[in-house]
Amino acid sequence: MVQVSYPGVYVQEVPSGVRTITGVSTSIAAFLGRASKGPIDKAVRLLSYADYERAFGEPHPQSDLADSVRMFFANGGTNCYVVRLAPGATPAVVTLRSLVPVPPGQAVLVAIAKAAGTWGNTVRMEVDYDTPNPDESFNLRVIQEEGGSVVQTESFTGLTMNPSSSRFAPSFVTQSSSLVDLELAAAMGSATDSGSFINTLANSFAGFSASRRPLRNPLTDPAGATDGAGIQAALNALFAGGETSFDISVNGSSYVTVDLSIAPALPATIAGIAGNIESKINDMLATLSPAPTVSVSLGTNVAGFGRFIEITAGNGDESAVRVRRAAANDIAGALMLGVDQGGIEKPRWSNFRPAPTASLMRLGDPTTPGDIGFANDVLTIDQNAITQITINGTNVALNTADFNIQTTAGTDPWYMNASGDSAVTGDNDGIREKLRIIARAINAEPDLGFQAEVWGYHLAVLATNGALGNEPTTLSTGTAAFDATLQTNVRQYSLGQDVGDFTTNGSPGTPGGNPTAGAYQGSEANQTGMHALDPVDLINLMVIPGDRDVTESVMNSVWGPVSVYCQRRRAFLLVDPPPSWTDSNGRPQVVQDTGLINQLRATMVKDHAAVFYPRLKYNARGLIKTIGPAGAIAGLMARTDGSRGVWKAPAGIEAGIRDIVGVNLELTDRENGVLNKKGVNCIRVLPNGIVNWGARTLDGDDDFGSEWKYISIRRLALMIEESLYRGTRWAVFEPNDEPLWANLRLNVGAFMNSLFRQGAFQGSSPTEAYYVRCDASTTTQNDRNLGIVNVEVGFAPLKPAEFVVIKIQQMAGQIET
Known part of the structure; x- marks a missing residue:
């Protein structure tokens, strides 16, 4: 007003x-049966047969489900739901172990096939640490094969084991993958239990950042004196050259700039120097709210080389320490401090990553900041002189195209590792680039037969000659034989079985038993079986394809409950003829014994169902097989609805059945006459093709006198009822x-x-x-x-x-x- x-x-x-x-759709079909893969007891919407292949894989050898769906689409269907039945099936499972402790490692992640069945035994996984921070994150590649060919691949990059991260592996992969779920292994505790995985520091180490270039004095002395005065002199020399500052973030805080040259001056003892650096860092962190803290040490003296700076988180969740170069007067590059400079940055929980599927170089325990794993012997890789390395007696060339690490370009080659630093050498002067060259060379050598994942993983970069400001051309990894540093792992983890040292508790997927009457009927409370369709807004046609392991007696006990369900959903049930309707000579026994028809419809809601006879012949990948006609008839009904309307009977010379090569028996006119009067719809071979030649419901027996005698009338009434039901809701209240x-x-x-x-x-x-x-x-x-x-x-x-x-x-x- x-x-x-x-x-x-x-x-x-x-x-x-x-x-x-608005009139509702009239030809949305629903199919129930066994499939090779896919979710169980869940209605999956399909808009083409290609959708079926993606969701449910190859046809199940004993079930007609796949071919019934194929015939539905071939005959004009456009929209259907499929519910996979697999009573008692189990999924393929395998548990992945971490790298530490030294094998077999700790059980960290359980990989479970997305759905039960033997298909999960064909799923493989590859893990690598080839990420921007190889000490923190990992990549996972999931591969599914069928018949020796890869049919689906999923890649997940930058995963972590940090439960507060948006890329926390169990959550991210489970939500994103259509092939596998990831769960924490039992030994890991619960990612949702505040008392176990997330908040128990004992489950992991405190995050730390460690430099990769040792401090020594004098700078030109290869012996690298490591007393407090020597370290003091080494740092003061850097300060004198204007290299004084770096940026630091702790536990995910904002970055602050730390200047090591400000007062107080460095003392002349190892403990004093560490305390001085620690105080200056914590003074800057104190400007943040909440204020994180760190502890600093100069690590263990490495004879002949020097000491490494180690910065460890000291409060809060102790999740990480991250260092980057300062905008001016940077010292992080000279010390190789921070991951971008080639340093080690191990966040908390990174030790729970699954081991890479590769042969990898491991030196020391990654959970301990000071343990970077030096051995008595030294393997030297000289970028100027080396021509090859020898692994297990096999020579791997490092001085030829594609795998050449020799170069003389650049003035500070050991930390030229970012793209664009050295176009002359193809960005191959940096630490990770050299290691990637070595890894690619090993992987490309057919005689070795394994992968190498050596870049960025616990490799100590130590100078054996030259000055700190002009780093030499030698990389020392700590062992005399290169293959002694390699720990062999498999190329791929396999669901369902244990392979290599880093998997356990592998259990293959099982297909489950034959569908029972209970499996078809399911549970309304649990939404299984036919009740898996309960969440679906609208279905119009119901088809239960044949299964060679399901007996006729089981199917006869299923038709009644399914027809009641169709009545409740305003849907129509399409029934395949039972095997007993055809005798051993291939003739219609049902014509001689029409009581078989009464046995079929005895428990059914007769006006909501129709039966079609005989079975169809079709080409199943080169073999001629027979199949019940219900799937093809559902597609024919969809085609007729679209071209003429639901009130047109899906029969007549226009009702040709596609994608078939014949019928398993040809009915005569008189046989057709007997069956038609009993409400059986016959499929006939006529001069113009194979057509559906009947349009009666199971209530269409001439002796019944039902007003729902014809399929078209019943389906038109169902469409009107559903349309008015939906279209008049506005009137409530x-x-x-x-x-x-x-x-x-x-x-x-x-x-x-x-x-x-x-x-x-x-x-x-x-x-x-x-x-x-x-x-x-x-x-x-x-x-x-x-x-x-x-x-x-x-x-x-x-x-x-x-x-x-x-x-x-x-x-x-x-x-x-």
């Missing part, structure tokens, strides 16, 4: 009361009086008139074709007191011309009277 306040013109929009009722009744008559009448104009009803005028009543005669005062409004809708359906009778009469001649 417009509130008028001043003289003038007011405009008010008045609702018209028109609420358009509206005032129950004549304005509401008039609106209901208007909207329902408009919907029925649109069907009449499309030719859905008998009659030459709307009054002959349908009526809509909603007034005081349909809704009494008592109904209104109870909150009830009654709408009565009647229609005159079109019945199919099942028998065309042509009368011919001879004219006796012209007789004048």
Whole structure:
């Protein structure tokens, strides 16, 4: 109501009361049966047969499900749901171990096939640490094979074991993958239990950052004196050259800049120097809220080389220490401190990463900042002089195209590791680049037969000659034989079995038993079996394809409950003929014993179901097999609905069945006549092709006299019921009086008139074709007191011309009277 306040013109929009009722879809099919893979007891929507292959894989050898769905789409279907049944099936499982402790490592992640069945035994996984921070994150590649060919690949990069990260591996992979779920192994505790995995520091080490270039004095002395005064002199020499600052972040905080040259000056003892650096870092971190803290040490003296700076988180969740170069006067590059400079940065929980599927170089325990794993012997890789390395007696060339580590370019080659630093050498002067060259060379050598993953993983970069400011061309890894530093692992982990040192508790997937009546019926409470369709908004056709391991008696016990379910969902059940309907000579036993028909429909809601006979022949990948016709008929109904309307019987010369090569028996006219009167729809071979030649429900026996004799009438009524049910919900809680009744008559009448104009009803005028009543005669005062409004809708359906009778009469001649 417009509130008028001043003289003038007011405009008010008045609702018209028109609420358009849209006819629902009439040909959404639902299929239940066994498949080779895919989710169990879950309705999966498919819009093509290619969707079926992606979701459910190759056809199950004993089930007709896949080929029934294929025939549905081939005959005109466009939309269906498939529910996979696999009672008692189990998924393929394997548990992945970490690198530490030294093998077998700790069980960290359980990989479980996304759905039960033997298909999971074909799933493989590859793990690598080839990430921007190889000490923190990892990549996972999941591969599924069928028939020796890769059919699906998924790649997940930058995963972590940090439970607060958005790329926490168990959560991220489980939510993103269609092949596997990842769970924490039992020994890891719960990622949701505040008392176990997340908050128990004992489950991991405190995050730390360690330099990779040792401090020594004098800078030109290869012996590398490591007393406090020597370290003091080494750092002061860097300060004198203007290298004083670095940026640091602790536990994910903002970065702050630390200047090591400010007062107080460095003392001359190892402990004093560490305390001095620690105080300067913590002073800057104190400006943050909350304020993290760190502890600093100069590590263990490495004879002949020096000491390494180690910065470890000291409070909070102790998750990480990250160092980057300062905008000015940077010292991080000279010390190789921070991952971008080639240093080691191990966040908390990184020791729980699964071991890489490769042969990798491991030196020391990554959970201990000072243990970077030096051995007595030294392997030297000289970028200027080395031509090859020898592994297990096999020579791997390092001085030829693609794998050449020799170079003389650059003035500080050991930390030129970022793209663009050295275009002359193809960015191959940096630490990780050299290691990648070595790894690629090993992987490319066919005689070795394994992968090498050596870049960025616990490799100590130690100078054996030259000055700190002009790092030499020698990389020492700590052992005399290169293969002694390699720990062999498999190329791929396999679901369902243990392979190598880094998997355990592998259990293969099992296919489950044969579908039982209980498996088809399922549980409404658990939404299994046919009740897996409960969450689906609308289904119109139900098909249960045959299964060679399911007996006729089991199927006969299934039809009744399924037909009741269809009645409740306003859907229509399409039934395949039982094997007993055809005798051993390939002739229709059902013609001789029509009691078989009564046995089939004894427990069924007869007006919501129809049976089609005989079985169809089709080409199954080069073999001629037979299949029940229900899937093809569902597609035919969809095609007929789209071209003519649901009120047109899906039968006649236009009702050709596609994607088949014949029928398993050809019925005669007289056999067809017997079966048609009993409500059996026959598929006939006619001169124009193989067609459906029947349109009766199982209530269409001539002896029954049912008003729901024909499929088209029943399905038209179901469509009207569902459309009106959905299209009149707006009336709930509206005032129950004549304005509401008039609106209901208007909207329902408009919907029925649109069907009449499309030719859905008998009659030459709307009054002959349908009526809509909603007034005081349909809704009494008592109904209104109870909150009830009654709408009565009647229609005159079109019945199919099942028998065309042509009368011919001879004219006796012209007789004048």
